[in-house]
Amino acid sequence: MNNGPVSLDLLGWNKHNKTDLQLPTGHAVSRVVVEHRGAYELLGPNGALEAVLDGAARERAHEPTDYPAVGDWVVHTLDPIDNRRVAIVEVLARHSMITRRATGAAPLPQVVGANIDTLAIVTSSDQDLDEHLVERYLVTAVGGGASPVLVINKTDLGDGDAIRGLLIRRGVEQEILMVSAKTGDGMSALQGLLAGGATVAFTGASGVGKSTLVNSLVGDSVLATGSVDAEGAGRHTTVRRELLVAGGGALIDTPGLRELQLWDGEGLDEVFSDIARFATRCKFADCSHRDEPDCGVADARTEGDLNPDRLASYLDLCHELSELDEEIEEYERTRRRRRDARRG
Numbered sequence: 334m335n336n337g338p339v340s341l342d343l344l345g346w347n348k349h350n351k352t353d354l355q356l357p358t359g360h361a362v363s364r365v366v367v368e369h370r371g372a373y374e375l376l377g378p379n380g381a382l383e384a385v386l387d388g389a390a391r392e393r394a395h396e397p398t399d400y401p402a403v404g405d406w407v408v409h410t411l412d413p414i415d416n417r418r419v420a421i422v423e424v425l426a427r428h429s430m431i432t433r434r435a436t437g438a439a440p441l442p443q444v445v446g447a448n449i450d451t452l453a454i455v456t457s458s459d460q461d462l463d464e465h466l467v468e469r470y471l472v473t474a475v476g477g478g479a480s481p482v483l484v485i486n487k488t489d490l491g492d493g494d495a496i497r498g499l500l501i502r503r504g505v506e507q508e509i510l511m512v513s514a515k516t517g518d519g520m521s522a523l524q525g526l527l528a529g530g531a532t533v534a535f536t537g538a539s540g541v542g543k544s545t546l547v548n549s550l551v552g553d554s555v556l557a558t559g560s561v562d563a564e565g566a567g568r569h570t571t572v573r574r575e576l577l578v579a580g581g582g583a584l585i586d587t588p589g590l591r592e593l594q595l596w597d598g599e600g601l602d603e604v605f606s607d608i609a610r611f612a613t614r615c616k617f618a619d620c621s622h623r624d625e626p627d628c629g630v631a632d633a634r635t636e637g638d639l640n641p642d643r644l645a646s647y648l649d650l651c652h653e654l655s656e657l658d659e660e661i662e663e664y665e666r667t668r669r670r671r672r673d674a675r676r677g
């Protein structure tokens with residue numbers, strides 16, 4: 334890992350932040366490259382720094398999303414506050430934010446990455462395609478303000494066109510790149526996503542080659558890569574999210590995910606724009622497209638204009654989101670009750 338100073342420009346600052354910041358003396362801006370439990374690793378013009386969130390900023394953080402995340406631009410002290418770590422005093426406004434439901438019983442959001450331009454959803458030609466999971470990633474990306482792109486890796490091992498066909502038959506409208514991190518095939522298109530100092534995050538199942546792709550784009554084997562078993566499944570080699578600089582753009586590698594729980598449905602209508610279009614023909618404005626009469630969506634399925642698996646997947650996500658809404662309401666109610674009880 335390079336611990337020397339890195340200009341904000343190389344980290345991608347100029348793509349979205351045109352103005353010069355007026356910083357208090359003794360402060361600087363850096364980017365969060367790794368997040369630990371309550372501590373952060375920063376990279377910027379002052380090199381690699383360890384940081385914690387300072388007390389006042391912690392007071393202001395009411396929601397989990399208010400805390401720094403990988404990809405955030407933060408204002409921090411130059412001097413350490415505890416002999417070792419500098420203090421983050423402000424998280425600058427994000428232009429995008431990839432959020433999922435945090436693991437655990439409580440319905441809480443978790444920011445997986447901030448200020449991401451493109452979310453590369455990686456699949457691999459030697460692993461079974463999970464279309465439903467791809468759709469979850471698509472909704473998460475679009476809802477958070479990032480552009481999704483599909484990447485089919487390991488075209489040297491199997492028929493990438495077959496996977497591409499499955500995605501298209503499923504109704505996926507986003508760009509699909511076919512690459513081989515091993516042979517370098519198609520990598521220039523992936524490289525192109527970094528143009529202008531963009532930030533590209535990689536997500537997908539374990540073993541599809543996310544870290545190998547990032548290493549290849551960085552031009553150095555900075556990340557550990559793993560092996561896959563006979564079925565092509567990975568072994569969760571990557572265990573943390575990490576931002577790396579790639580000559581004018583930034584890359585975020587993430588651990589492989591077996592599943593992804595949505596946090597909000599903001600991106601649903603855009604990702605399933607065909608269904609949203611058919612729904613304008615439903616008799617009832619609040620049609621659930623399950624068994625109402627005169628349902629434009631059901632008609633489209635009957636007529637073969639809508640992949641039934643895609644519709645089932647959409648309805649599954651709608652159901653999950655409405656359950657989540659109820660859970661959040663219940664959670665907030667309990668929280669209020671506890672607070673009121675404490676106040677006596």
Ligand SMILES: Nc1nc2c(ncn2[C@@H]2O[C@H](COP(=O)(O)OP(=O)(O)OP(=O)(O)O)[C@@H](O)[C@H]2O)c(=O)[nH]1
Binds near residue numbers: 513572
């Ligand atoms: N043949 C071939 N193998 C590849 C390619 N890309 C990656 N691999 C191999 O696939 C295995 C898994 O790669 P990783 O980069 O560790 O996968 P990952 O997606 O980061 O996995 P996790 O960190 O566990 O989520 C390694 O053995 C890589 O060498 C490719 O294009 N072709």
Ligand SMILES: [Mg+2]
Binds near residue numbers: 543545557570587589
């Ligand atoms: Mg990895």
Ligand SMILES: [Zn+2]
Binds near residue numbers: 616622623629630
């Ligand atoms: Zn309907």
